[in-house]
Amino acid sequence: MKIIGRIVVATAVVALAATTMAGCTQRGSGGGSSESPGGGDKEVSVAFVPKLQGIPYFEAMNTGGQAAAKDLGLKWLYQGPTSADAAAQADIVRSYIQQKVDVLFVAPNDPNSMAPVLQQAKDAGIHVATADTDAPDSVRELFVNQASTEGIGQTLTDELMKAMGGKGKYAIVSCGETAENLNSWIAVQKKYTAEKYPDAEIVDIVYAGEDQAKATQMATDLMNAHPDLTGLVGECTSSAPGVAQAVADAGKVGTVFTVGLGTPQAMKPYLEAGSSSASVLWDVEALGYLTAWAGQQLAEGKEIPAKPDVKAAPEASYDSSTKVLLLGPPLVITKDNAGDFSY
Missing domain, CATH: 3.40.50.2300 (Response regulator)
Known part of the structure; x- marks a missing residue:
């Protein structure tokens, strides 16, 4: 510099x-x-x-x-x-x-x-x-x-529930299994979902590292393992576009809804195509x-x-x-x- x-x-x-x-x-x-x-x-x-x-x-x-x-x-x-x-x-x-x-x-x-x-x-x-x-x-x-742990976890949940109609089964594709911030957000999502959305359920949490392609594969596997799955959360900036890509690849836009923590330009095509409903982030x-x-x-x-x-x-x-x-x-x-x- x-x-x-x-x-x-x-x-x-x-x-x-x-x-x-x-x-x-x-x-x-x-x-x-x-x-x-x-x-x-x-x-x-x-x-x-x-x-x-x-x-x-x-x-x-x-x-x-x-x-x-x-x-x-x-x-x-x-x-x-x-x-x-x-x-x-x-x-x-x-x-x-x-x-x-x-x-x-x-x-x-x-x-x-x-x-x-x-x-x-x-x-x-x-x-x-x-x-x-x-x-x-x-x-x-x-x-x-x-942003606050509660703010991120609750906003992710609210945005997904808005797309899912406040009910249904969803899964989380996280990144690093030991990442303190990701795990703290997931803890909030678990608690907040149970308290505010009793008709919704988190059925699985998987970890893709910081690998977008792996996140896409894991999201695909989750949809295959849970045919009644209607929601996916990408917990970091590589898994957010990864889960949205999986929904697009599976032809399930409008059937399986996704939200995540993705950067604006990475998420823009998915938001426009409807395979992602919202991205929760910060500047x-x-x-x-x-x-x-x-x-x-x-x-x-x-x-x-x-x-x-x-x-x-x-x-x-x-x-x-x-x-x-x-x-x-x-x-x-x-x-x-x-x-x-x-x-």
């Missing part, structure tokens, strides 16, 4: 002075040697390790983080595994520890196995936080949450922006207010008791507004 505030040295004398100044202003753990726009302290480095690199969802978070870096004058680093592999993700986290970044955000594939690695980062003097997916039993200082770029902003607050030792002033996240709120920075309420994406988003 472009480094802001690079000083061009013209003479050996100036070079020596600049070197001396840099030595005086060095602070904390490193992660880049450029200086901030003010010309004083070292530029803050904020690294984000997603569950998986290369899918539209996390690339949109990266876009938001890059925008924040430009606006705020910080260094944004982004790298994730090429498959949803906890061990590969841990290796990337360790590489950032070696680079001595100032702040390290992770969306852990497996919160339990990631916890000791986050401890290593903290021991190295790095501020540790989570974004998108939490590791609540770790040393993380902050969790940047996209993913804003989540990335808020993550970078929060990283700067941690690096500079600033207290986060209950109502942060972040231009890209006007509905953000912070709960100091749980250390959760919430982006805002979930967003329902339909065929009418899917085109409003570029990702």
